Amino acid sequence: MNEFIETQVALRWTDLKSAYDVVIIGGGGHGLATAYYLATRHGITDVAVLEKGYIGSGNSGRNTTIIRSNYGIGESVRFYQRSLELYAGLEAETGRWLMHAEKGLLWLVHSETGLRTERARVAINQANGVETCLVTPEEVTGICPQIDLDGGGRYPVMGASYQPAAATARHDRVVWALAEGAMAQGAHVHQHTTVTGLQTDGDRVTGVQTDRGPIAAGTVVSAVGGRVSTIAAMAGVRLPVRTHPLQAFVTNHYAPTFAPIVASTELTFYASQTPRGEMLLGAEIEPEPSYSSRSGFDFLEQTAGRALLFLPFLANLRILRQWAGICDMTPDSSPIMGFSGVDGFLLTTGWGTWGFKAIPAGGEQMAELIATDRTPELIAPFSLDRFTGDCLLADAGSSGTQH
Amino acid sequence: MTLHIDCPWCGRRSVAEFAYGEVPDPPAGLDAGAVAVDRRFFSANPDGPAVERWFHSFGCRRWLTLRRDRSEP
Numbered sequence: 001m002n003e004f005i006e007t008q009v010a011l012r013w014t015d016l017k018s019a020y021d022v023v024i025i026g027g028g029g030h031g032l033a034t035a036y037y038l039a040t041r042h043g044i045t046d047v048a049v050l051e052k053g054y055i056g057s058g059n060s061g062r063n064t065t066i067i068r069s070n071y072g073i074g075e076s077v078r079f080y081q082r083s084l085e086l087y088a089g090l091e092a093e094t095g096r097w098l099m100h101a102e103k104g105l106l107w108l109v110h111s112e113t114g115l116r117t118e119r120a121r122v123a124i125n126q127a128n129g130v131e132t133c134l135v136t137p138e139e140v141t142g143i144c145p146q147i148d149l150d151g152g153g154r155y156p157v158m159g160a161s162y163q164p165a166a167a168t169a170r171h172d173r174v175v176w177a178l179a180e181g182a183m184a185q186g187a188h189v190h191q192h193t194t195v196t197g198l199q200t201d202g203d204r205v206t207g208v209q210t211d212r213g214p215i216a217a218g219t220v221v222s223a224v225g226g227r228v229s230t231i232a233a234m235a236g237v238r239l240p241v242r243t244h245p246l247q248a249f250v251t252n253h254y255a256p257t258f259a260p261i262v263a264s265t266e267l268t269f270y271a272s273q274t275p276r277g278e279m280l281l282g283a284e285i286e287p288e289p290s291y292s293s294r295s296g297f298d299f300l301e302q303t304a305g306r307a308l309l310f311l312p313f314l315a316n317l318r319i320l321r322q323w324a325g326i327c328d329m330t331p332d333s334s335p336i337m338g339f340s341g342v343d344g345f346l347l348t349t350g351w352g353t354w355g356f357k358a359i360p361a362g363g364e365q366m367a368e369l370i371a372t373d374r375t376p377e378l379i380a381p382f383s384l385d386r387f388t389g390d391c392l393l394a395d396a397g398s399s400g401t402q403h
Numbered sequence: 404m405t406l407h408i409d410c411p412w413c414g415r416r417s418v419a420e421f422a423y424g425e426v427p428d429p430p431a432g433l434d435a436g437a438v439a440v441d442r443r444f445f446s447a448n449p450d451g452p453a454v455e456r457w458f459h460s461f462g463c464r465r466w467l468t469l470r471r472d473r474s475e476p
Contacts, residue, residue, distance in 0.1 A: 227450055229446070229447065229448035229449075229450070230450050233447075238430065238441075238445050238447070239445065239446075239448065240444040240445045240446070241446065241448055242425075242446050242448050243448055243450075243473075245404075287422070287423050288405065288418075288423035288455070288471075289448065289453070289473055290404065290405065290473050290475075291450050291473050291474045292404040292405075292473075292474075292475060292476055293476070294404040294476060295404075296404060296406070298419060331443070331444045387440070387444045387445070388437075388440055
């Protein structure tokens with residue numbers, strides 16, 4: 001498909017009703033995907049997605065658009081692999097060009113410990129049907145000739161784990177396609193509609209208060225990023241979430257020759273090239289909690305310093321833009337999906353720095369949960385009660401960030 | 404975004420000199436086991452003022468208590 005021949009995205013805006021079967025708070029990827037799969041898989045269209053800004057204005061429009069499933073525990077590998085597969089079919093399904101491109105992902109290793117970690121990752125990936133493999137430094141050069149295997153003399157590249165099926169997609173287009181698909185089936189999306197409170201009847205959540213009036217709902221779903229603790233507290237739910245900013249930046253255009261996604265998990269940076277030719281770089285979250293989406297020079301200095309060890313050509317590029325998103329980080333670096341413990345109030349949260357890749361599977365599984373009132377097997381391990389039940393899904397080493 | 408912290412010993416210094424330390428905030432009325440779980444995993448995560456501990460790693464190497472507005476742009 002081509003950008004120049006496609007028709008304008010058909011977002012059918014509607015008037016706000018006073019009641020819906022399902023109200024989803026948050027018009028980002030996860031909220032819209034939930035509405036999309038409710039409509040297309042389950043025929044549930046009396047649905048409203050409420051977004052306080054414009055759709056995709058939060059983390060869905062601020063991430064580094066990486067889609068991969070090379071996680072370190074089986075539960076996560078299976079879940080993210082489902083998402084990777086749904087992404088691969090999403091252009092055909094929605095009829096929209098999402099600029100989805102299979103690029104392959106290199107996770108560079110600089111120590112014996114790192115090699116052991118990646119060997120274990122490859123084993124757990126392959127055991128779950130995901131084709132991640134170990135590659136030698138020579139193979140790294142074959143995949144990405146721009147990488148300096150000396151690592152600036154300090155962090156020699158001793159190998160890498162490689163997932164050929166890893167991809168990127170244009171984040172805005174994903175959001176628009178899901179919104180369009182949901183709205184075409186009759187779901188409502190309301191922008192500039194802020195949830196200010198929840199309506200309750202006894203122990204049950206029965207609707208939301210908004211700055212445009214109250215809305216009754218059979219089920220309320222929080223698909224909020226960043227400020228999810230505030231929304232959950234309205235239902236009396238306390239979350240294992242801390243909100244941290246994550247920054248990223250792009251450079252000016254570079255010849256479109258940088259094929260894969262390259263990351264160092266030991267040094268915590270990742271780089272890829274956008275379809276426009278910009279080099280897109282990200283690193284780790286800010287260590288202290290904050291709701292600030294400002295970006296700063298310290299981050300540029302640190303991330304550029306790390307990236308230059310492996311990608312010396314970056315020294316000739318200029319930084320064009322930087323930005324930040326506020327991430328809902330969980331203690332085990334895994335998301336939280338499912339029942340909240342309060343009737344009528346569901347959660348899809350804890351998407352931290354790993355949410356974009358999970359948009360289709362997260363939406364699909366939450367939609368099934370809403371439609372059937374039962375937690376699908378694929379996301380059962382990601383329930384909120386895992387923290388009190390001592391069943392954590394600790395996989396920080398696969399999240400691409402630290403802390 | 405926090406850029407500087409006023410250290411009671413060293414004065415105003417760059418945030419890069421400090422390490423963040425959380426102050427657990429378990430709600431009242433929990434039993435001892437629930438408090439332990441809450442301190443380990445849960446947080447009010449306020450979008451507003453919070454009491455925190457910070458360690459001046461690259462300075463006087465003392466802990467200080469800081470009240471910081473996390474909602475500041």
